[in-house]
Amino acid sequence: MEKHAADCGTQGGYSCPVEATIDIIGGKWKSVILFHLIDEKKRFNELRRLIPGVTQRMLTLQLRELERDGIVHREIYKQVPPKVEYRLTAFGETLIPIIHQMMNWGMSYAAKISEARNRSAAEKL
Amino acid sequence: MEKHAADCGTQGGYSCPVEATIDIIGGKWKSVILFHLIDEKKRFNELRRLIPGVTQRMLTLQLRELERDGIVHREIYKQVPPKVEYRLTAFGETLIPIIHQMMNWGMSYAAKISEARNRSAAEKL
DNA sequence: CGGTATCCGCGAGGATACTG
DNA sequence: CAGTATCCTCGCGGATACCG
Numbered sequence: 001m002e003k004h005a006a007d008c009g010t011q012g013g014y015s016c017p018v019e020a021t022i023d024i025i026g027g028k029w030k031s032v033i034l035f036h037l038i039d040e041k042k043r044f045n046e047l048r049r050l051i052p053g054v055t056q057r058m059l060t061l062q063l064r065e066l067e068r069d070g071i072v073h074r075e076i077y078k079q080v081p082p083k084v085e086y087r088l089t090a091f092g093e094t095l096i097p098i099i100h101q102m103m104n105w106g107m108s109y110a111a112k113i114s115e116a117r118n119r120s121a122a123e124k125l
Numbered sequence: 126m127e128k129h130a131a132d133c134g135t136q137g138g139y140s141c142p143v144e145a146t147i148d149i150i151g152g153k154w155k156s157v158i159l160f161h162l163i164d165e166k167k168r169f170n171e172l173r174r175l176i177p178g179v180t181q182r183m184l185t186l187q188l189r190e191l192e193r194d195g196i197v198h199r200e201i202y203k204q205v206p207p208k209v210e211y212r213l214t215a216f217g218e219t220l221i222p223i224i225h226q227m228m229n230w231g232m233s234y235a236a237k238i239s240e241a242r243n244r245s246a247a248e249k250l
Numbered sequence: 251c252g253g254t255a256t257c258c259g260c261g262a263g264g265a266t267a268c269t270g
Numbered sequence: 271c272a273g274t275a276t277c278c279t280c281g282c283g284g285a286t287a288c289c290g
Contacts, residue, residue: 013239015157015177017231018224020238022156028283031138031147033133044252052140058283060253070241081251082290094234098226099143105223106142112216114138116195153263159269185273206271207270227273 024069025095029054034092034099037072041087071095086113149194150220154179154187159217161225166212196220249250 022099029051036042036050048059063086067071067099071092077083088096139145150156154176161167161175173184188211191197196217202208211222 012233016160017229017235018156018227020235021227022151022153022233024238026147026151026153026156027244028147028151031143031151035141035143043261055284056253061283068245069238082253083164089214091234091237094230098223098230101223101226102143102146104142106139106145106220109216110139110142110145113149113194116216117193120193122250181273182265183263186263207273209272
């Protein structure tokens with residue numbers, strides 16, 4: 001690693017700072033999970049209900065990755081029936097501004113996307 | 126579509142606004158491409174050089190998707206040797222705040238990620 | 251309730267070669 | 271220079287079944 005960081009601030013094996021970020025939140029469901037954890041901690045099946053498209057398996061996997069990366073904390077209550085709560089860690093909370101920005105953008109322009117895609121799909125005929 | 130938007134502002138077939146956003150910029154290289162297009166338009170091989178990990182094929186594919194979604198514009202100069210420039214559209218520029226936020230986060234915390242991953246990898250032994 | 255375990259298809263994405 | 275075209279692999283992610 002002798003190169004003097006071409007143009008971005010190269011760190012941690014990424015060629016560009018946004019690459020690191022997308023590596024963390026780029027999973028299919030991660031940003032959505034984080035979105036739902038912003039306000040308050042949630043139980044596993046709560047998240048499942050909040051995210052209609054996700055399967056149990058995928059929710060588990062994505063949560064495990066977020067846990068590994070130090071973004072969410074998994075609290076297990078030793079009782080029957082079991083109870084597990086997920087919440088953002090302090091580190092995870094540093095992502096909130098990004099999620100908020102993504103939420104705002106999505107609310108403003110989600111409609112335009114379907115529009116643009118329909119247009120280009122129509123042109124293909 | 127009769128449901129009254131559970132909790133997020135449901136639009137365009139997404140259950141959550143951030144889902145729409147990640148659908149646009151969630152591709153493996155899209156956010157990095159956008160990052161490099163923020164300041165000024167770039168030629169194809171310029172982008173290749175700026176993004177060491179990307180293959181020619183993937184760069185093309187990701188650019189085509191961004192073009193389809195109305196995020197980038199592709200300007201072809203009819204000459205030999207060919208010259209093609211990519212730049213953000215006005216719509217694409219609405220994503221700049223998100224990219225900036227991702228860049229800032231990446232610069233601040235990219236190091237912590239490798240750290241967290243190394244730790245959890247070490248625990249697995 | 252909150253998960254694993256297993257099987258499997260499909261498509262994202264890499265490698266290589268060729269082209270206008 | 272800026273792409274297609276083709277082939278191939280790998281692992282994401284769905285479906286289903288079972289467990290503490």
